[in-house]
Amino acid sequence: xxxxxxxxxxxxxPGEGRPGLVRIRSLSSAPGAAEYRIxxxxxxxxxxxxxxxxHLHTGDVIEAAAPRGTFVLADDHTPVALFSAGIGVxxxxxxxxxxxxxxxxxxxxxxxxxxxxxxxxxxxxxxxxLARLPQARTFIxxxxxxxxxxxxxxxxxxx
Numbered sequence: 001x002x003x004x005x006x007x008x009x010x011x012x013x014p015g016e017g018r019p020g021l022v023r024i025r026s027l028s029s030a031p032g033a034a035e036y037r038i039x040x041x042x043x044x045x046x047x048x049x050x051x052x053x054x055h056l057h058t059g060d061v062i063e064a065a066a067p068r069g070t071f072v073l074a075d076d077h078t079p080v081a082l083f084s085a086g087i088g089v090x091x092x093x094x095x096x097x098x099x100x101x102x103x104x105x106x107x108x109x110x111x112x113x114x115x116x117x118x119x120x121x122x123x124x125x126x127x128x129x130l131a132r133l134p135q136a137r138t139f140i141x142x143x144x145x146x147x148x149x150x151x152x153x154x155x156x157x158x159x
Contacts, residue, residue: 003067005031005094009038012063013048020063023048026090027067028122030097036067039121041087073098079107086114089122096129107135116144 007027012020029037042049056062073080073095080099084092089112099108110130114120120140130136 002032003027003036003094004072005098006072006091007067007069007094008091009036009067010065011038013051014062021048026094028090028093030101031094036064039087039090041121077106080109082108082110084110084112086119087121089126093122093126093129096126096133100129100132104133105135106133107137108133109137109139111139111141113141113143116142 008024009027010022010024012022014020025038025040027036028039029035040046040049040052042053044050071091080095082092082095092110092112096108096110098104099106108130110126112120112126117123127138130138
């Protein structure tokens with residue numbers, strides 16, 4: 001089933017001596033891709049975020065519901081404003097893929113917040129997608145109070 005940009009999967013993580021855990025994970029792959037890609041932030045005490053990388057491998061199958069959610073990119077020609085923070089970039093990535101692969105001429109503004117430059121998952125991937133959009137503008141803000149960035153704690157990059 002094809003997923004719309006911005007949708008998510010509900011996945012069941014197998015349990016070892018306990019019932020499986022159910023989690024919602026955004027799809028971060030290009031819409032219409034042959035496979036779904038979910039992304040997660042690895043947390044030291046996160047049950048699922050530590051289990052998945054340790055026990056699942058490329059090609060493994062997990063139980064998942066069909067893509068769902070109504071936070072999707074509208075298919076029209078109006079300007080687009082995308083807002084994300086940290087790992088919350090994942091649904092925005094799918095939207096950027098849709099715009100880039102469709103050679104969109106829409107005006108696109110992406111505002112993203114991260115703690116610091118090292119806390120930007122998918123930064124290079126997003127940059128490459130935005131570079132393919134002629135009307136894209138990017139605004140990245142860092143919140144770390146001890147970080148010195150040109151112009152204060154904010155950085156602006158026009159793609």
